[in-house]
Amino acid sequence: MTTPEEELLPGTRRALLHRIAVAQAEGRAPSLAAAVVRDGRAVWHGARTSVDGHGPDENVQYRIGSITKTFTAVLVMRLRDEGVLDLGDPLEKHLQGTGAGEATVAELLAHTSGLAAEAPAPWWERTPGSLRPELADVLGDQPFRHPTGRRHHYSNPGYTLLGALVEKLRGASWEEVLRREVLEPLGLDRTSTRPQAPHAGGWAVHPWADVMLAEPVEDLGRMSPAGQLWSTTGDLARFAVFLARGDARVLSARTVQEMRTPAAPAEAADVADGATYGLGLQIQHRDGRLLVGHSGSLPGFLACVTLSGADDVAAVVLANCTSGPLLGNVAADLVRIVAEAEPRIPEPWRPLSEVDASVLELAGQWYWGTHAFGLRVTADGLVSLEPLSGKGRRSRFRDDGDGTWTGLDGYYAGEPLKAVRRPDGSVSHLDLGSFVFTRQPYSEGAAVPGGVDADGWRGIG
CATH class of the missing domain: 2.40.128 (Lipocalin)
Structure with missing residues (x-):
C-alpha cells in the first residue's frame, strides 16, 4: 500500500487511465494492463477490458517476449562481476564449437556480433523448440550477416548463445539459473517460463475486421533465453526498480548503470529517434528524456518496460495481441504524464560532513x-x-x-x-x-606542453 504522500494525484491517475484507454481502443487490443513506478515502488495500476472474465490486475501473466533478453543479460553480467568471464572474451573461450565463437560476450549483449536476426526456417516464434534441439539448428550454416563489431544488428540467436554460455559456466539450465539468481532474490514469483494461471490468452486481431484468432503458444526450447518468459505488471514493476537502482543480491547499482550505458550505435532507421542499445537494454531519447528498458513481442502478445532515471519514474505496459497499440509510445507517455504532472522533488541540499x-x-x-x-x-x-x-x-x-x-x-x-x-x-x-x-589561460611558468610564449599576451602591434 502507498501512503498519502506517495499516491498520485487524482488528475494524474485519470490522465494515465485515459492514455491506456485510448491505446486499447485505438489499438484494438483484447486487453491491456499497465503499471507506473515512482520512488522505487508501484504507485498506479490500470487495465482495460478483461482476461478470463475479470479485469487484469497486477498478478495476471502476459508473455513478455524479448524483455527476456534483459533477464539473460543480468545473468551474464553476474558472471562478469564474479570474474568468471570478461566482456571482451570471445565466445569460443568459454563455449566451443558454435561456429560463432569469434563474437565477444559484449558484442552478443549489444547486438553487434553480426549474427543473423532470426534462426533458420521454419519461423521459430510459431513452431516448437523441439525442431531446434541444438545450437547448430539455431545458427544455421551461415550464422553471420555482418562482420563482428561493425554495426548494431538485432539478433535473437545471439541471446540463445548467451543462454548457452550461462548454462555451460553454471552447470545448470538457463531456467534454473534464472530462477535461483534473479527471480527468487527479487521476489518475482509471478515470472516464469511457462504460463501460470491467471494468464492472458494470445490473440491475432484481424486488420480489416473486428474479429480475433487464437495464436499458438510454443515452448521456444533453445531460443528461450531470447523470448520465453511470462510475467505481470507487478513483477515487471519490481524489475524496473532493480534496473534503476540495482540490488546487492543480484547486481550492484554500478553494474546496472553500465547496462544502461550505450554500447552500440543506432541502426540507420533509428537514428532520428536517438535510439541506441546498451548491454541487454534499449536506450532512447524521447521528448528531451532519456528512457531505458526493453520491448517484447511474440505471436499474441506485446510488452514494454521503460524507465527515466532522471525522473525516477518507470512504466510497464502489456497487451495480448500480435499487433496493435505501440506500447513503447504508451509506456513513454505514462512516464511523461507523471514526470510533468508531479515533478520529482529533489533531495534537500546538505553540506559535506567533512572536507579534505x-x-x-x-x-x-x-x-x-x-x-x-x-x-x-x-x-x-x-x-x-x-x-x-x-x-x-x-x-x-x-x-x-x-x-x-x-x-x-x-x-x-x-x-x-x-x-x-x-x-x-x-x-x-x-x-x-x-x-x-591551469588557473589562468596558459599560466606563466606552468608545465604546458609546447611551452608558453615568453612575450606573454599582447595586442596587434
Whole structure:
C-alpha cells in the first residue's frame, strides 16, 4: 500500500487511465494492463477490458517476449562481476564449437556480433523448440550477416548463445539459473517460463475486421533465453526498480548503470529517434528524456518496460495481441504524464560532513587552454568539471583514494584526473588524461606542453 504522500494525484491517475484507454481502443487490443513506478515502488495500476472474465490486475501473466533478453543479460553480467568471464572474451573461450565463437560476450549483449536476426526456417516464434534441439539448428550454416563489431544488428540467436554460455559456466539450465539468481532474490514469483494461471490468452486481431484468432503458444526450447518468459505488471514493476537502482543480491547499482550505458550505435532507421542499445537494454531519447528498458513481442502478445532515471519514474505496459497499440509510445507517455504532472522533488541540499583541505584547494576556475571550466566539490564525495558557459566536455570524478580521481561519465569517463604539485606542495596544474588545466589561460611558468610564449599576451602591434 502507498501512503498519502506517495499516491498520485487524482488528475494524474485519470490522465494515465485515459492514455491506456485510448491505446486499447485505438489499438484494438483484447486487453491491456499497465503499471507506473515512482520512488522505487508501484504507485498506479490500470487495465482495460478483461482476461478470463475479470479485469487484469497486477498478478495476471502476459508473455513478455524479448524483455527476456534483459533477464539473460543480468545473468551474464553476474558472471562478469564474479570474474568468471570478461566482456571482451570471445565466445569460443568459454563455449566451443558454435561456429560463432569469434563474437565477444559484449558484442552478443549489444547486438553487434553480426549474427543473423532470426534462426533458420521454419519461423521459430510459431513452431516448437523441439525442431531446434541444438545450437547448430539455431545458427544455421551461415550464422553471420555482418562482420563482428561493425554495426548494431538485432539478433535473437545471439541471446540463445548467451543462454548457452550461462548454462555451460553454471552447470545448470538457463531456467534454473534464472530462477535461483534473479527471480527468487527479487521476489518475482509471478515470472516464469511457462504460463501460470491467471494468464492472458494470445490473440491475432484481424486488420480489416473486428474479429480475433487464437495464436499458438510454443515452448521456444533453445531460443528461450531470447523470448520465453511470462510475467505481470507487478513483477515487471519490481524489475524496473532493480534496473534503476540495482540490488546487492543480484547486481550492484554500478553494474546496472553500465547496462544502461550505450554500447552500440543506432541502426540507420533509428537514428532520428536517438535510439541506441546498451548491454541487454534499449536506450532512447524521447521528448528531451532519456528512457531505458526493453520491448517484447511474440505471436499474441506485446510488452514494454521503460524507465527515466532522471525522473525516477518507470512504466510497464502489456497487451495480448500480435499487433496493435505501440506500447513503447504508451509506456513513454505514462512516464511523461507523471514526470510533468508531479515533478520529482529533489533531495534537500546538505553540506559535506567533512572536507579534505587538499581537495577543497582545487575548487574553482580552471582553464584548458583558453576554455574556462569550473571544478566543484560536491556533497556526494565527487568532484565535477564542466564548462563555465556553453556546451562542452563535462564529467564527474570519483576519488581513488591516492590523490587521483577517475571519470564516471561524459567525455572523460574512465580517464584519470590528478593535481600536479610543485616541490613546495602548491598546485601547479591539473592533469586530465594528459591535458593540462591551469588557473589562468596558459599560466606563466606552468608545465604546458609546447611551452608558453615568453612575450606573454599582447595586442596587434
